[in-house]
Amino acid sequence: MLGSRLRHERWSAKGFALLLLWAGAAGAVEGPVIPGAIDGGVPRVEASLVADVDRAAPGVPFTLGVRFQMPEGWHIYWKHPGETGLSTEVAFEVPGLQVGSLRWPFPETFRSPDGFITSYGYGGEVILFSEATLTPGAAADSVPLQATANVLVCEVDCIPADLELTLAIPVGAEAVPDAALRERLESFAPRVPLSLERAGLAVRFEPADAADAGLLRGSVLLTRTSGSAPLEVTKDFFAPERFEGFTGVKLTPEGEGRFTFEGRLSPDGLPQSPEVVGALRLGSGADAQFVELVFAIAGGTADGEDTAAAATASGRSPGAQETEGGIGWGWALLLSFLGGALLNLMPCVFPVLALKAYGFTRMVQEGQGRVGGHAVAYTAGILASMLVLALAVIGIRAAGHGVGWGFQFQEPLFVAAVCGLLIAFCLNLFGVFDVSLGGEARLAELVDARQGRWKSAGEGVLAVVLATPCSAPMLGTAVGFALASGPAMTLASFLALGLGLAAPFCLLVMIPGLARRLPKPGAWMQHFKTVLGFALLGTTLWLVWVMGGLVGVDGMGRLLAFLLVIALAAWLFGLFQYANARRTRILAALGAVLVIGLSGMQLLRFEVPEAGADPALSTSLKDGKRVWSEEAVQAVLAEGRPAFVDLTADWCLTCKFNERTVLASDDVREAFERHDVAFFVGDFTRRDPAIAALLAKHQKAGVPLYLLYDPARPGTPEVLPEALTPSIIRGALERLTPSSG
Amino acid sequence: MKQLISALVLTTALVLPTAHAAEPATVGKAAPDFTLKDESGKTHKLSDYRGKTVVLEWTNPECPFVVRHYKAKTMTRTHAPFASKDVVWLAIDSTSHNTPQKSSAWKKKEGFKYPVLQDASGKVGRAYGAKTTPHMYVIDKDGVLRFAGGIDDDPRGRSKSPNNFVTAALTAVVDGKTPAQQHSTPYGCTVKYAAEGS
Numbered sequence: 001m002l003g004s005r006l007r008h009e010r011w012s013a014k015g016f017a018l019l020l021l022w023a024g025a026a027g028a029v030e031g032p033v034i035p036g037a038i039d040g041g042v043p044r045v046e047a048s049l050v051a052d053v054d055r056a057a058p059g060v061p062f063t064l065g066v067r068f069q070m071p072e073g074w075h076i077y078w079k080h081p082g083e084t085g086l087s088t089e090v091a092f093e094v095p096g097l098q099v100g101s102l103r104w105p106f107p108e109t110f111r112s113p114d115g116f117i118t119s120y121g122y123g124g125e126v127i128l129f130s131e132a133t134l135t136p137g138a139a140a141d142s143v144p145l146q147a148t149a150n151v152l153v154c155e156v157d158c159i160p161a162d163l164e165l166t167l168a169i170p171v172g173a174e175a176v177p178d179a180a181l182r183e184r185l186e187s188f189a190p191r192v193p194l195s196l197e198r199a200g201l202a203v204r205f206e207p208a209d210a211a212d213a214g215l216l217r218g219s220v221l222l223t224r225t226s227g228s229a230p231l232e233v234t235k236d237f238f239a240p241e242r243f244e245g246f247t248g249v250k251l252t253p254e255g256e257g258r259f260t261f262e263g264r265l266s267p268d269g270l271p272q273s274p275e276v277v278g279a280l281r282l283g284s285g286a287d288a289q290f291v292e293l294v295f296a297i298a299g300g301t302a303d304g305e306d307t308a309a310a311a312t313a314s315g316r317s318p319g320a321q322e323t324e325g326g327i328g329w330g331w332a333l334l335l336s337f338l339g340g341a342l343l344n345l346m347p348c349v350f351p352v353l354a355l356k357a358y359g360f361t362r363m364v365q366e367g368q369g370r371v372g373g374h375a376v377a378y379t380a381g382i383l384a385s386m387l388v389l390a391l392a393v394i395g396i397r398a399a400g401h402g403v404g405w406g407f408q409f410q411e412p413l414f415v416a417a418v419c420g421l422l423i424a425f426c427l428n429l430f431g432v433f434d435v436s437l438g439g440e441a442r443l444a445e446l447v448d449a450r451q452g453r454w455k456s457a458g459e460g461v462l463a464v465v466l467a468t469p470c471s472a473p474m475l476g477t478a479v480g481f482a483l484a485s486g487p488a489m490t491l492a493s494f495l496a497l498g499l500g501l502a503a504p505f506c507l508l509v510m511i512p513g514l515a516r517r518l519p520k521p522g523a524w525m526q527h528f529k530t531v532l533g534f535a536l537l538g539t540t541l542w543l544v545w546v547m548g549g550l551v552g553v554d555g556m557g558r559l560l561a562f563l564l565v566i567a568l569a570a571w572l573f574g575l576f577q578y579a580n581a582r583r584t585r586i587l588a589a590l591g592a593v594l595v596i597g598l599s600g601m602q603l604l605r606f607e608v609p610e611a612g613a614d615p616a617l618s619t620s621l622k623d624g625k626r627v628w629s630e631e632a633v634q635a636v637l638a639e640g641r642p643a644f645v646d647l648t649a650d651w652c653l654t655c656k657f658n659e660r661t662v663l664a665s666d667d668v669r670e671a672f673e674r675h676d677v678a679f680f681v682g683d684f685t686r687r688d689p690a691i692a693a694l695l696a697k698h699q700k701a702g703v704p705l706y707l708l709y710d711p712a713r714p715g716t717p718e719v720l721p722e723a724l725t726p727s728i729i730r731g732a733l734e735r736l737t738p739s740s741g
Numbered sequence: 742m743k744q745l746i747s748a749l750v751l752t753t754a755l756v757l758p759t760a761h762a763a764e765p766a767t768v769g770k771a772a773p774d775f776t777l778k779d780e781s782g783k784t785h786k787l788s789d790y791r792g793k794t795v796v797l798e799w800t801n802p803e804c805p806f807v808v809r810h811y812k813a814k815t816m817t818r819t820h821a822p823f824a825s826k827d828v829v830w831l832a833i834d835s836t837s838h839n840t841p842q843k844s845s846a847w848k849k850k851e852g853f854k855y856p857v858l859q860d861a862s863g864k865v866g867r868a869y870g871a872k873t874t875p876h877m878y879v880i881d882k883d884g885v886l887r888f889a890g891g892i893d894d895d896p897r898g899r900s901k902s903p904n905n906f907v908t909a910a911l912t913a914v915v916d917g918k919t920p921a922q923q924h925s926t927p928y929g930c931t932v933k934y935a936a937e938g939s
Contacts (some may be wrong), residue, residue: 084931086896117931119871150897152805152905158930160805213768247924267768267923 029178030067036161037153044074044153049145049167052182058136059173063185064099065129066090066165068122075123075157079109080241082119083248086160088415090128093146102590105191106290109236117132120239122237126186134171142170167352193279193292205261205295208696216246216265220295220695222257226473229291230283231257238293240278245270245297249278253309254689257524263297269429304363305433311668329489336493340500343467349501351535352463354528356456358507375509377453379502381460381562386498387491394487409651410687412550412606415543418465420596421541423563424570425462430569433574453483463501466539483512545664549650549685554576558603565599628682630690635680637714642736644677645704645717647691649684654706654722662724675733677708712737766869768923772878772886773868779856780844785831792882794828794906794914795822796820799866800857800859801874802835802847809873809898811851819892819907820855826915827882830855835866863934873929879910879920886923887914889926 002465030050036044046069068076075729077085079102080317105128107120134143145167152160198205202225207218218533222231232639233253243249248265254260263276274297282289310561344353356378409415540563569592575587625633633643646663648655662668684691684703697707698719706720718732766773772795776786787795798816800807803850810816834844834857844857860866869878869889877887888910895903910920 083927084929086928089897112931113936114934115936118866119931154930156801156933158805160833 003390007655013074017489018378029167029181031165031167034070034163034165036151036163038160039159041069044159045070045076045151045161045163047149047151047163049146049147049166050129050181051132051169052178052185053168053169053175055170055172055176056134057175058171058477060130060135060175062175063129064097064132064145065090065127065185066124066147067127067184068151069125070123070150070153072264073106073123074128074153075110075121076151076153077119077121078239079104080120081152082239083108085119085121085154085158088121088128088152089150090310091148092130092132093148094143096135097143097145098133098135099157101237102128102130103192104187104279106193106281107189109241113521114541127185127190129185140171142168143339156431158543162552177333191290193290196290196294197225199229199289199291200225201291203293203295205298206697208298214265216263216270217299217670219254220251220259220261220293220296221630222259224257225243229289233280233282234284234670237281238278241274242275242277245274251278258690262584270428283694284352301639319735321352328491329347332493333496336496337500337503340467340497342495343501346506347465347628349463351532351539352459352466352503354535356459357508362701372509373453374456375506377456377506378460378463379499380499381457382464382502383495384457385461385464386501390491390494402467403641404663407701409546410550410647412547413604415547415550415651416562416604416606419540419543419547419563420566420600421462421465422543424537425565426533426540427567427570427574428528429536429616431529433570433577460502461462462536543651546651546685549683558606562599562603565603566596571597586616625679625681626678627690630694632679633678633709636716637709637711639710642675642677642711642733643680643709644672644681645680645694645705645709646683647684647703647707649703651685652703656720657708658704658724662729664676665726668726668729671730671733675736677733678695708732708736710736742799745762745816750852760789761846762795764868766878766886766889768799768889770886770887771884772880773865775865775868777857777860778841780848780854782841784857785858787880790829791822791884792827794826794829794882794911795829795880796911797869797878797880798830798832799869799871799874799876799932800832800834801933802834802843802929803836803837805876806896806935807874810849811853811890813898815905816875817853821906825914828911828915831858832856833858833860833871835860835863835871836933837861837863838933842852860931861935863932871932872926874932875929876927876932877907877911879907879914881914881917888920888923888928891927891929894925896928901929 029052031048033046035046037044048066048067049064051064056062067323075238076088079087079728081087090102095389105122105126108123110121110123111117147165149163149165150161151163152158164324168580193476202223204221205218206221207216224231237253238251240249245266245268247266249257249261261276275294276297277292277294280291280293282291343349411488426704544556544559546562573588573592575583579588581587581626628645628647634646636643646655646659648659678711682688682691682694684695695702698705698707706722706724707717708720709717720728720732720733772787774787776784778784802808802811811935816830818831820828832855839861841858841859844859848857858865869876871878875892877888877890877892878886880888888906890906892907893903893905906922906925909922913920
């Protein structure tokens with residue numbers, strides 16, 4: 001606007017010289033400076049009308065603005081003041097003058113000293129301006145421009161001010177620009193936010209599950225359509241302007257062009273098509289770009305379900321349609337229970353169950369006794385650990401991070417600790433050392449001894465620790481539903497899971513006569529123990545591989561070194577365990593603990609690289625499979641190709657099983673080729689907020705998650721069940737809209 | 742065994758209530774209870790007003806918005822039609838440097854009858870999320886918050902007859918109904934809270 005006017009004028013050297021003289025003589029065209037908000041004799045705001053022309057020509061647009069100046073510490077407000085204050089109002093009243101909308105440079109953010117109350121506005125100096133044009137036919141020599149400004153100026157106290165501003169602008173056939181004021185405007189004009197199109201950006205909103213009924217959460221994703229706008233943000237980057245249906249909105253940066261959105265829902269509900277509008281500052285300093293961010297709060301449902309009703313009624317934003325459908329809380333608890341029971345068959349948990357059963361049969365057949373107490377202790381151990389797990393998940397989710405089932409295996413120290421535990425357990429089974437306090441332990445003693453019950457409880461805790469990375473088929477849906485329904489449901493679901501996990505063993509105890517059916521003790525039991533030890537070793541091997549995926553080959557090596565130290569310490573402990581002198585025994589125990597502790601501190605230092613930072617760390621992708629990202633999927637869909645998304649993790653056995661059997665089978669691969677499906681793999685081995693958000697969107701607690709996107713319906717993928725079979729995949733592919741190509 | 746179970750029960754019992762205590766006042770939920778002294782030293786407890794409709798008005802006589810409303814007698818005129826319907830009006834001043842003497846002098850000057858509760862520590866203001874003066878809350882007979890927000894839709898005080906949201910809310914609440922509009926954008930000066938922790 002400012003530059004284009006130059007092309008309208010015809011210059012001659014003489015004219016140019018005259019202009020300089022004129023400019024020098026007249027100075028910037030500014031109306032009288034009017035003081036306002038007088039506070040003990042001191043004005044807290046001064047305003048004047050300014051124009052960037054020394055002479056206006058009818059029909060030729062020029063810039064007309066109001067310049068506000070405030071003393072240090074005082075500020076006026078933006079068009080949306082924020083939580084307090086009053087927006088600055090400027091009204092131009094000039095017949096014969098056409099004025100465009102007022103332009104507002106990107107505001108500063110002001111906070112009360114404790115950060116409780118936020119507002120937006122301007123301190124120091126600001127010019128709010130519009131494009132103005134004198135209607136042709138104005139005959140006068142000069143036009144008396146008038147404007148009123150209504151402001152609230154605040155520091156700690158607030159003072160309102162009504163200012164009457166005037167400016168007489170000479171009128172002539174040719175407009176004469178005012179260089180001084182144009183320069184002044186240069187510090188404000190670029191800070192006026194541009195529309196998304198002009199900034200070369202596109203925005204998308206993805207709803208997530210809500211943590212509770214009062215909030216609507218989601219992700220806002222910015223992508224470049226052209227140009228090179230920066231996508232990082234610095235402090236105070238967003239000023240919300242309109243957010244009907246919410247009492248407040250917040251954007252938190254999560255990475256390049258990605259933000260978490262949190263809106264407090266108004267009790268009056270959302271309007272028909274809710275939209276959020278605000279000003280965004282990308283980048284910082286001289287390269288900062290200012291954009292008017294506008295995004296619709298869309299639910300992404302295929303049948304146009306009313307977002308407002310869904311959001312306020314259930315407190316959850318509608319997620320994508322699922323072929324399995326949503327489930328009620330009663331079903332969720334039942335599924336959690338059954339899933340827990342099924343977990344006993346998973347290779348992770350089976351050794352513990354088998355050991356428990358083995359110990360139990362010995363107890364029953366060597367002498368009766370309160371075996372019931374052991375069952376209760378085992379159950380209590382399981383429930384206690386499930387409670388801790390549930391509280392941890394609730395706490396972490398309340399803190400805003402997306403975690404689901406199996407999240408603890410994204411933490412290398414945890415994996416290392418579990419490996420150490422497993423090795424120790426395994427060596428105990430091999431007979432390298434015994435877990436007892438003095439004297440050879442006889443199982444019969446353990447029946448009544450308190451340490452026996454604590455051991456049972458400990459085995460319950462171990463069962464939970466090992467169960468988590470295993471995802472039984474029904475677990476994902478049940479736990480995902482629970483996590484979306486809030487803390488109380490999460491707690492209930494986890495506890496139901498624990499009961500399911502403990503159920504088979506309790507059944508063994510409760511059903512009379514069942515115990516007697518188990519094989520009689522004998523030498524075979526020693527061999528069985530050794531076999532179970534190997535099973536544990538196998539589990540450890542798998543976890544070491546997971547560690548490799550988490551922290552790389554070096555970290556894997558360190559873990560192995562640590563396990564070696566544990567094995568050595570265990571052997572030494574076993575050697576001196578039954579020494580005659582009590583002091584030797586205690587020294588042996590202390591020595592083992594010390595050695596393990598010291599080497600642990602030295603060796604167990606892991607650095608988890610950022611998710612996606614080094615693709616070589618995760619399992620290498622072969623067969624034309626691509627790394628998942630929301631943009632890549634949408635790009636492929638835009639081309640008209642269907643997309644299959646496989647969310648997996650190294651520590652998820654169900655995922656790996658499906659990948660190596662079903663997804664790798666010939667007829668499935670052929671079917672994918674025939675339908676020209678693009679295969680995307682999302683690796684959740686390490687924390688990844690984008691994958692966590694996608695899981696939450698489909699109400700799943702953890703991996704695996706299989707999505708089939710039809711290009712005709714890019715927003716609503718078909719969710720395939722965790723228990724994948726080739727016929728399920730083929731059936732889903734048949735349901736795709738036939739492509740025209 | 743018994744120790745384990747009692748430990749489990751205790752942990753659960755401790756976690757759930759704490760999680761609730763942190764939530765600020767929300768429309769549709771129970772309004773946070775409080776005990777505050779007014780400018781004459783008399784103690785007021787919100788739960789004592791159970792059975793009556795209560796209006797809370799966050800105020801600060803130094804704020805131009807409050808000054809304008811008191812000049813127009815907005816608060817008294819909003820309260821008057823409901824005074825006989827068991828509606829209690831409580832003004833609360835959470836300004837950190839306010840004193841009971843200042844409130845008392847202001848009350849005498851303006852000539853209104855309702856008490857000005859002293860919340861200089863700002864605890865009650867924060868519990869209600871009061872950010873502006875004025876900021877209005879309407880609580881029904883059962884102690885549930887039914888309306889929160891600005892008193893009307895006219896922050897600049899230009900309209901001769903602005904849409905008074907508190908009047909509309911009170912009309913509904915005294916009849917046992919939910920107000921058609923349960924939230925309006927609050928406007929005014931910032932509540933001048935004391936620094937956190939003091």
